[in-house]
Amino acid sequence: MIDSGKPIFLQIAEQIENDILDGAIAEESPVPSTNEFAAFYRINPATAGKGVNRLVDDGILYKRRGIGMFVATGARARLIGARTEQFRAKFVAPLLGEAAKLGITPEQVAEMVRDTPTETHIQEEAIRS
Amino acid sequence: MIGTASPVVRVDGLTKRYGKVTAIDDVSFSVHANKIYGLLGRNGAGKTTIMQLLTGQQFATSGTVQVFGESPVENARVLQQVCFIKESQKYPDSFRADHVLASAPWFFANWDAAFADRLIEDFRLPLNRPIKKLSRGQLSAVGVIVGLASRAPLTFFDEPYLGLDAVARQIFYDRLLEDYTEHPRTVILSTHLIDEVSSLLEHVLVVDEGRILMDQDADDLRGSASTVVGKRTDVDAFVAGRDIISRDGIGGLASVTVTGLTESEQHVARAAGLELSPVSLQQLIVQCTTSRAGAGTGTADFRGSGRTDTTSRTIGAETDNTSKTDAWSTRA
Structure with a gap:
């Protein structure tokens, strides 16, 4: 569950972000407490707290005094914006770099992307056959 | 708390x-x-x-x-x-x-x-x-x-x-x-x-x-080092001037563990066709305590967060880049 080569607090933050992105935790609903994260992932509570606090600093979560942490309104849209930027740097840039090495133009890449079946297509095919 | x-x-x-x-x-x-x-x-x-x-x-x-x-x-x-x-x-x-x-x-x-x-x-x-x-x-x-x-x-x-x-x-x-x-x-x-x-x-x-x-x-240490693997010439070019923890290799392939790569540096490495893998706390400590040739050649980069003033200053002062690289690379 926890990947040993990456700061754990970042992994906790990412886990919460993913839950917000795929709707598992709705806006204005509570996220698990630091101690719950610590017990579930078997990590130091201070480390879990660091991950949660990072999202508070980013305005994704906010604290309700004496109750706990909640997902801020508009958090999902903001995460999608940030993750889209990351997507460009992490996936699109290396993709175009490798394509350039092989003499594939960006237009050809776009065509390949359109022609490549997505996971849902593959699943549909599997069901049909 | x-x-x-x-x-x-x-x-x-x-x-x-x-x-x-x-x-x-x-x-x-x-x-x-x-x-x-x-x-x-x-x-x-x-x-x-x-x-x-x-x-x-x-x-x-x-x-x-x-x-x-x-x-x-x-x-x-x-x-x-x-x-x-x-x-x-x-x-x-x-x-x-x-x-x-x-x-x-x-x-x-x-x-x-x-x-x-x-x-x-x-x-x-x-x-x-x-x-x-x-x-x-x-x-x-x-x-x-x-x-x-x-x-x-x-x-x-x-x-x-x-x-x-x-x-x-x-x-x-x-x-x-x-x-x-x-x-x-x-x-x-x-x-x-x-x-x-x-x-x-x-x-x-x-x-x-x-x-x-x-x-x-502990969390700062985790992810503070990466192992760079690839063609020896490419790896050497990329790690030149960096803090090297350990070095290994076979034939034309080199594997070097370095500290403190920023995200953009990681992109540069990947773009250069190098493979990057994270180093766990255990691997990091094993590599740092394996071949300490000569006293004082510690990792200047692993200074504590200001609490080990005396020790870290001594280590830092005694260490220059070349001698450190030599000390850590004796294993390779």
């Missing part, structure tokens, strides 16, 4: 010599309240000696040790707040486990008998068998139970689980974390099983040849 007030332990210029052997060599560090520390290092690095000095069981040759603001030596005010679980605790010959557990509350004000009972069940510890007849793992379980149920404000576990099976070790980690969450306290855990405990630790002290090699937040 994190006490930023005065540290629980303050060690300054601590040296311990046994005859001609220098076990602890001019060490300075602090331990802050309510954190779990890992005291890590190879056999004979000086971990046990440090714990003995902090608990007043050894006298320092020079330097000072302050625990809760006072010297621990023959000091009841300090020692009644301390629990030290040793690797090989000796008990009186006639003792059974229930004798140990019955006498523990005399020494530990916060002793929780109900918690101890629960741990006895968890570890399946036979209470009425003489200590001498217990297996190695059961003997370790006695120490672990005392260490946890004592809830001492400062608890030392020195290799607490010799002979404990994997299930029992997991119980130890889970109970420690649970109870620490409810009753925060300062824990110093020395172990060789770094991978198993690394996610429990908040701070790491690495000891090597009697000196502090790393004094850092």
